Amino acid sequence: MPTSLGLHSPKLDAVRALRTKEGRRDQRRFGIEGSTLVEEALRSGVTFEALYVTEAGYESLGPLTAAQINAPVYLVPEKAMGRLSDLESPPGILAVVPLETTGLEALLGRGEPVLLLAGINDPGNAGTLLRSAEIFGLGGAIFGEGGVEPYNSKVVRAAMGAIFRLPIAEAGPEAVIAAARAAGYRLVATMREGVPLDGYPFERRSIVAVGNERRGIAGWLPSWDAEVAIPQRGEGESLNAAVAGGIVMYALSRHLA
Numbered sequence: 001m002p003t004s005l006g007l008h009s010p011k012l013d014a015v016r017a018l019r020t021k022e023g024r025r026d027q028r029r030f031g032i033e034g035s036t037l038v039e040e041a042l043r044s045g046v047t048f049e050a051l052y053v054t055e056a057g058y059e060s061l062g063p064l065t066a067a068q069i070n071a072p073v074y075l076v077p078e079k080a081m082g083r084l085s086d087l088e089s090p091p092g093i094l095a096v097v098p099l100e101t102t103g104l105e106a107l108l109g110r111g112e113p114v115l116l117l118a119g120i121n122d123p124g125n126a127g128t129l130l131r132s133a134e135i136f137g138l139g140g141a142i143f144g145e146g147g148v149e150p151y152n153s154k155v156v157r158a159a160m161g162a163i164f165r166l167p168i169a170e171a172g173p174e175a176v177i178a179a180a181r182a183a184g185y186r187l188v189a190t191m192r193e194g195v196p197l198d199g200y201p202f203e204r205r206s207i208v209a210v211g212n213e214r215r216g217i218a219g220w221l222p223s224w225d226a227e228v229a230i231p232q233r234g235e236g237e238s239l240n241a242a243v244a245g246g247i248v249m250y251a252l253s254r255h256l257a
Contacts, residue, residue: 002051002053002058002066002073002074002075003072003073003074003075004074004075004076005052005074005075005076005080006077006080007076007077007079007080009076009080011074012052012076012080012083012084014027015031015050015052015084015094015096016083016084018030018031018096019031019084019086019153021149021152024099024149024151025099027099028098028099029049029096029097029098029099030096030097030099030151030153030156031084031094031095031096031097031153032094032095032097032156033085033087033090033091033093033094033095033153033157034091034093035060035061035065035091035093036160037095037156037157037160037161038051038061038065038069038093038095039065040160040161040164041095041097041161041164042065042068042069043161044161044164044165046097046098046164047071047097047098048069048070048071048095048096048097049071049096049097049098050071050072050073050074050095050096051066051069051071051072051073051074051093051094051095051096052073052074052076052081052084052093052094052095052096053073053074053075053076053092053093053094054075054076054077054078054081054090054092054093055075055092056092057081057091057092057093058073058075058092058093060092060093061093069095071095078092081094086153099151101150101168101169101170102140102167102168102169103169104142104169104171104175104176104179105179105182105183106167106169107139107140107142107167107169108179108180108182108183108185109183110139110140110167111139111183111204111205112138112139112140112204113137113138113139113202113204113205113206113207113208113252113256114138114139114140114141114142114185114206114207114208115129115130115133115138115140115141115142115207115208115210115245115249116141116142116144116176116187116207116208116209116210116221117129117141117142117143117144117147117148117210118144118147118173118209118210118211118212118217118219118220118221119144119146119147119211119212119215119219119220120143120144120147120148120210120211120212120213120241121147121148121212121213122148122213122241123148123152123154123155123158124154124158124242125213125240125241125242126143126147126148126150126152126155126158126159127154127155127156127157127158127159127160127162127163128158128159128242128246129141129210129241129242129245129246130150130155130158130159130162130163130166131158131159131160131162132242132245132246132249132250133162133166133249134162134165134166136246136249136250136252136253137253137256138166138208138249138252139166139167140166140167140168140169141166141167141168141169142168142169142170142171142176142207143168143169143170143171144170144171144172144173144176144220144221145170145171145172145173146172146220147212147220149170150163150168150170151163173220173221173222174222176207176221177221177222177223180207180225183205184205185205185206185207186203186205186206186207186225186226187207187209187221187223187224187225187226188200188202188206188207188208188209188224188225188226188227188228188248189209189211189217189221189224189226189227189228190209190210190211190217190227190228190229190230190244190245190248191217191227191228191229192229193227193229194226194227194228194229195226195227195228195229196228196229196231197228197229197230197231197247197248197251198231198251200226200228200251201255202251202252202255203255204255204256206252208245208248208249208252209221209224210241210242210244210245210248211241212241213240213241228248228251230244230247230248
């Protein structure tokens with residue numbers, strides 16, 4: 001049975017701080033909300049530190065799932081959950097899990113293709129790109145400094161579980177370029193004047209760079225090794241960053257077999 005906590009329990013202050021980037025960094029952990037993400041985390045072998053639920057949330061979770069979490073379960077009032085959640089309609093289930101990142105050299109040392117979010121600011125785009133990276137067989141992702149952070153709650157929700165399974169590194173542009181050269185990777189950028197995507201010979205040691213929604217690749221990355229262009233039949237200035245990145249990663253995946 002869960003342990004009941006009052007509205008003003010000091011234990012809840014630390015959990016509420018996880019709504020901020022600073023709180024997540026200081027505590028090296030983050031929160032996930034809702035049964036879907038909790039189940040994805042369980043399926044991915046994530047270690048749980050604690051689970052906070054309302055009465056309705058606990059009933060919807062079920063005793064089997066609560067037992068699988070193998071962590072303290074705390075019953076909190078609806079009003080307290082409203083303070084912990086960053087959603088307008090809290091689902092009544094919030095799990096706290098460790099925040100784990102991978103070193104850049106270790107990530108590239110795996111020799112697998114990697115996604116680079118080169119200053120991506122929109123959390124929905126970032127999460128969708130992570131989902132595409134996992135689906136198309138990439139080995140991890142690099143979040144560029146200055147963009148949205150990987151454990152932003154909106155990124156976590158949009159990633160739909162990919163955040164638990166993909167190794168994630170964070171780095172600045174010069175560090176990415178240096179590490180790519182040292183590990184024998186090619187930085188591939190999407191540009192209008194690039195090589196047509198279906199004619200570019202992707203290598204396994206490729207870093208697919210997806211640029212900032214407004215400034216593009218050049219707004220974050222000072223140099224790269226190759227440029228690819230997505231063929232365009234109709235009018236339109238550009239594709240959404242997540243859509244463009246997904247198309248390029250699909251093209252890369254065809255060279256991985």
